[in-house]
Amino acid sequence: METVELFSAEGKGRGLKATKEQWAGDVIFAERAYAAVVFDSLTHLVCHTCFKRHEKLHRCGQCKFAHYCDRTCQKEGWAKHKSECSAVKKQGKAPNENIRLAAQILWRIEREGGGLTEGSLVSIDELQNHVEHFGDEEKKELRVDLESFLEFWPPNSKQFGMQYISHILGVINCNGFTLSDQRGLQAVGVGIFPNLCMVNHDCWPNCSVIFNNGNHEAVRSLFHTQMRIELRALGKISPGEELTVSYVDFLNVGEDRRQQLKKQYYFDCTCQHCQKGIKDDLMLAVKEGGEKPSQETVKEIIQYSKDTLEKIDKARSEGVYHEVVKLCRECLAKQEAILGDTNIYLLRILSILSEVLSYLQHINEAAGCSKRMVDGYVPCVFSRRWNCACSSRMNLCTTK
Numbered sequence: 600m601e602t603v604e605l606f607s608a609e610g611k612g613r614g615l616k617a618t619k620e621q622w623a624g625d626v627i628f629a630e631r632a633y634a635a636v637v638f639d640s641l642t643h644l645v646c647h648t649c650f651k652r653h654e655k656l657h658r659c660g661q662c663k664f665a666h667y668c669d670r671t672c673q674k675e676g677w678a679k680h681k682s683e684c685s686a687v688k689k690q691g692k693a694p695n696e697n698i699r700l701a702a703q704i705l706w707r708i709e710r711e712g713g714g715l716t717e718g719s720l721v722s723i724d725e726l727q728n729h730v731e732h733f734g735d736e737e738k739k740e741l742r743v744d745l746e747s748f749l750e751f752w753p754p755n756s757k758q759f760g761m762q763y764i765s766h767i768l769g770v771i772n773c774n775g776f777t778l779s780d781q782r783g784l785q786a787v788g789v790g791i792f793p794n795l796c797m798v799n800h801d802c803w804p805n806c807s808v809i810f811n812n813g814n815h816e817a818v819r820s821l822f823h824t825q826m827r828i829e830l831r832a833l834g835k836i837s838p839g840e841e842l843t844v845s846y847v848d849f850l851n852v853g854e855d856r857r858q859q860l861k862k863q864y865y866f867d868c869t870c871q872h873c874q875k876g877i878k879d880d881l882m883l884a885v886k887e888g889g890e891k892p893s894q895e896t897v898k899e900i901i902q903y904s905k906d907t908l909e910k911i912d913k914a915r916s917e918g919v920y921h922e923v924v925k926l927c928r929e930c931l932a933k934q935e936a937i938l939g940d941t942n943i944y945l946l947r948i949l950s951i952l953s954e955v956l957s958y959l960q961h962i963n964e965a966a967g968c969s970k971r972m973v974d975g976y977v978p979c980v981f982s983r984r985w986n987c988a989c990s991s992r993m994n995l996c997t998t999k
């Protein structure tokens with residue numbers, strides 16, 4: 600980890616800053632999961648070691664619960680699965696993903712101790728849990744999780760206090776990072792990456808996180824790579840600059856972003872973009888030329904878009920891609936009459952549509968959507984011009 604260092608970020612607790620210059624696309628660091636589990640609904644469809652999705656997976660003969668691409672993935676996952684395997688076998692079924700992840704973390708602590716692991720800047724003990732900020736509903740969920748955890752945790756494993764188990768469940772709640780399958784189309788699991796947890800949020804981040812499932816295809820195991828996340832620079836970063844990612848979709852209207860951050864991460868965002876409301880007008884643009892649509896009409900179409908995006912999410916998580924396409928096309932037809940080219944709700948639909956269409960091999964239509972999407976993102980956010988002298992994309996403009 601010679602590319603980053605921990606520091607105390609003003610008003611934000613700890614943070615990470617760069618120690619070396621980085622350029623767009625550079626991998627600042629890669630990190631393996633401290634622990635990770637497949638979502639409940641996909642445990643038989645996704646490999647429990649590398650999180651790739653396959654038609655045919657190899658099942659653990661002992662618990663019949665864990666699934667793997669092949670023997671290589673099974674062997675690699677065994678150290679982590681061993682205790683889980685006998686606990687699942689004993690209980691006759693596996694508990695939910697939160698409990699499984701908490702158990703994976705605690706078994707690792709049992710094996711290695713709670714201190715720093717190799718390559719980590721912080722230990723699990725030091726991660727934030729926000730349990731003290733929980734509302735009634737969240738406290739109730741925590742109690743239910745604690746109960747099912749205790750039911751699942753074997754008496755012959757190391758015993759932990761209730762407070763410590765609550766800490767782990769709290770850490771999962773606010774630090775869990777979503778993992779995707781090898782096509783990047785579907786969220787398939789959740790993992791804890793301690794170093795990544797140290798990267799603070801900004802609504803206009805200078806880094807993004809990419810999930811890499813790893814690769815075992817080479818004949819020689821020397822060339823195999825393991826599942827990991829990669830923190831990549833989005834543009835030039837100077838030594839000493841704080842590294843940031845966006846905890847929420849940063850292409851979201853300021854108010855929505857702040858609401859989501861408060862709800863899930865318990866802080867009020869005070870970043871530049873939030874303070875100055877930068878981009879909000881572009882992201883809410885309505886169609887120009889002709890009669891300006893009424894506020895009421897705009898409100899309606901935005902609500903309709905939000906509802907459709909929820910339906911799309913659901914269809915996507917179920918892998919029903921033709922339904923996703925249908926929903927996108929219907930929504931787009933309605934949006935086009937009212938919303939401007941830079942409107943975030945229109946761009947979001949275009950983005951999903953182009954991604955899913957290219958997966959379905961409708962290349963021409965996919966390319967058309969991508970072109971429109973890129974054009975929508977092009978106007979410079981600082982100069983508000985389509986052809987700003989900085990001649991870079993909206994998200995990389997450096998002209999202030």
Ligand SMILES: [Zn+2]
Nearest residue numbers: 646649668672
């Ligand atoms: Zn695998």
Ligand SMILES: [Zn+2]
Nearest residue numbers: 659661662684
């Ligand atoms: Zn097993």
Ligand SMILES: [Zn+2]
Nearest residue numbers: 802868870873
């Ligand atoms: Zn912000």
